[in-house]
Amino acid sequence: MILDDIWTISAWESIRCALPENKKGSRVIVTTRNEDVAKTCCSHPQDWIYKIQRLSDATSRELFFKKIFGSADKLPTDNLEEVSNSILKKCGGLPLAIESIGSLLASKINRSKQEWQKVCDNLGSELESNPTLEGAKQVLTLSYDDLPYHLKAYFLYLSIFPENYVIKRGPLVRRWIAEGFVGQRHGLSMEQVAESYFDEFVARSIVQPVRIDWNGKVRSCRVHDIMLEVIISKSLEENFASFLCDSTSLLVSHDKIRRLSIHSSHKLVQTTSASVSHVRSFTMPASIEEVPFFFPQLRLLRVLDMQGCSYLSINTLECICRFSQLKYLSLRNTKVCKLPRLLGNLKLLETLDIRATLVKKLPASAKNLSCMKHLLVGHKEQLTRTASVKYLKPCSGVEMAPGVVKNMAALQSLVHIMVKEQSLVLREIGLLQKLRKLNVLFRNVEVNWKAFVESLGKLASSLRSLSIHILDEKEYSSSLDILAYVESPPLLLTNFSLTGKLKSLPPWISSLRNVSRFTVRKTQLHAGAIEVFEDLPNLLYLKLYHNSYVDDRIVFRSGKFTKLCMLVIDNLENTEMVHFEEGSVPNLERLTLSFLREPKDGISGLQNLQKLREIVSKKKSSGRSSSLVTSYYPW
Structure with a gap:
């Protein structure tokens, strides 16, 4: 049945x-x-779930041309080849979309490139008006109709992002909150509520996962091109959002524009008759080279995303500082090097994302940002295809003047703060009782360690993610050994990262019952540290980066690392042997290996890793670039 x-x-x-x-x-x-x-x-043990995959490119082409020409053997003429590929890209391997659009093109007498390109460019209007696509539209619209009422706004919000855009979980959740969508739920923070809605979209197949953690958590997703057309159509119908498109036209169904997004990849036309005085959210893609003329009129903005914009003048930045209602501001991956002293005017600002920028210091007026929840700085470079190996650039981090941090009592994320001489700043961190994520970069701060240790003790009940980097290159630089003296350690950590000298792991590390990720770099640890790591009951990821381990042998013992699913061993200089005993790391699925030279006694025991699915071998080459060899194991 x-x-x-x-x-x-x-x-x-x-x-x-x-x-x-x-x-x-x-x-x-x-x-x-x-x-x-x-x-x-699936109510019985023998029941199982099969997740249907999208059609391959070859199968998609076969189905597409069979629907149009009656046979897969009949290929299009050369002038139709390019537009055919564009249409198939929009279909994204979805059989329903391929069949529906194929039927539409088959019904057209004129099979010219211009006619097919018109269908490709105006798929949204075709879905609205063409009877041939009615079935596909009804099926896709069910995704919206079936949603409970409180989720419909979240669904329509996906229309903000242009075609093929990779939507990251964190920024999307923070935008939802800044928009005022997320209500309180007993026992849960607003972030937890919003993340549950994101997970529900994944479970309902409304979005397609792009990057998935090895604990199954979807970190980023994409909306299928055909589904996006349906969402945009619904968004316009509900007057939820308006769009500036490639055709240089403004798609808007009502007089008042609430949310405006640019879906253009060309130079923006600097004319529009529509009023933007009521816009609450504005999203500008990296492809646009100039700020639109109406930008200063966006006085009521709550959400502003200018990620990747190639040029933002000081005048534009000062203009932003006059948007007093702003709650979310992303300048990520831009060339901004300094923030105006007017930044303090944004007293309602909750999220400031200046990752991958050149900003080194916040102005003193930042002490007025008392509503700040997420201050995000730093620049990480991914060194492998799977993003399992990352490198934090030494120039990352932002300095904070004394008195700024203590006024940000609502902070939940402080990533990455640079500390040089200001011991007062380290004491102020201890006042942030809501802080869940803390990344600190130290330069020449031995005299300040006591203040930092005291602050960690005060944050023991709130911290869930902690990253400590010592960036000193001197032979007798600061040491992380002072962490052994934390009187009330943050035992609820789930993510822990250490960079810097460390004779041995602090005794309280063995009590981290919830930690799932552990990263060490330049720690110069010995075999005893591996014995501590192997008994952490919920450890899923272990990353041993350059100079983190100095013994010549790494042995993974039988019955240990019972939950570990990802292991990174990256450029350990002294390693002569890596051995996996039978019964060790029984759930390891991904192994990333990188060596400056081949280990003398090799890597043994790989046959004992029964669940291993992928090995990523990162070979050293010139600079920091690497060549990758990936192998898949079917056992």
Whole structure:
């Protein structure tokens, strides 16, 4: 029996009552786009879930041309090849989209490049008006109609992001909160509530995961091109958002524009008759080379995203500082090197994202940012395709003047703060009782360690992520050994990263029952540290970077590292042997290896890693570039 497209758990429960469990070997196949429904259907150990994959490029082309020409052997003429590829890219391997658009093109008498390009460029309007695509539109619209009322605004918000845009979990959650969508729920923070909604979109297959952590958490996603057309259509219908598009036209259905997003990849036309005085959210892509003429009129903005914009003048930055209602500001990956002293005017600002910029210091007026929740700085470079190996550039971090941090009592994320001489700043960190994520970079600060240790003790109940980097290159530079004297250590950490000399791990490290990620670099640890790591009950990721381990042998013992699923061994200079005993790291799925020279006694015991799926070998080459060799193991 096949039950196609079950939408809700209650629907399955109603049907299930009619299916007798008589042990006669019958089979029931259920299709659903909701992962929670799929899990509910699997009530017996022998039941299993099969996640249908998108069609390959070759299969997509075969289906597409068969629908248009009646045979997959009939290929388009050369002038149709390019536009065919563009259409198939929009379909993204979705059979329903390929068949529907193929049927539409087959119905057209004029099969010219211009006609096909018109369909490709105006797919949204075709979905609205063309009867051939009615079935596809109805199926996709069900995703919206089936949502509970409180999730519909979150769904429509996805229209803000242009085609093929990779949507990251953290920024999206913070934008939702700044927009005022997220309400309080007993026992949960607003961030936790918003993240649960993000996970629900993933479970309902509304978005496609792009990067998934090895604990199963989706870090980034993308909206299917066809689904995006449906969301944009609904967004315009509900007057939720308006768009400046490639056609240089402004898509808006009402007089008052609430959210404005540029979906253009060309030079922006500097004319529009629409009023922008009511805009609450503005998103400007990196492809636009100039700030639109109406920018100073956006006085009521709450959310401003200018990530990747190539040129932002000091006049533009000063203009931003006059948007007194602003709660979310992203200047990430821009060439901004200094923030205006007027920054303090943004008294409602909750998120300031200046990662991958040239900003080194906040102005003194930043002490007025009392509502700040997330101050995000720093520049990490990914050194492998899988992003398992990252490198924090030494120039990262922002200095804070004394008196600034203590006024940001609402801070939840402080990433990355640069500390040189200001011991007062280190004491102020201890006043941030809501701080959950702290990344600190130290330069020549031995005299300030006592203040930092005291602050860590005061944050023991709130911290969940802690990263400490000593950037001194001197032979007798500061040491991390002072961490052994933290009287009330942050035992609730889930993510811990250490960079700097360390004779041995602090005794309290063995008590980190919740830590799932541990990263060490330049720590010069010995075998005893591996024995501490191997007994951490919930450790999923272990990254041993350059000079973090100085013994010549690393042995992974039987029965240890029971939950570890990802291991990175990166450029350990003294390593002569890596050995995995039988029964060690039983759940390891990904192994990343990089050596400056080949270990004399090699790497042994790989055959004992029964769940290993991928090995990434990063070979040293000139500079920091690397060549990658990836192998997959079917066992």
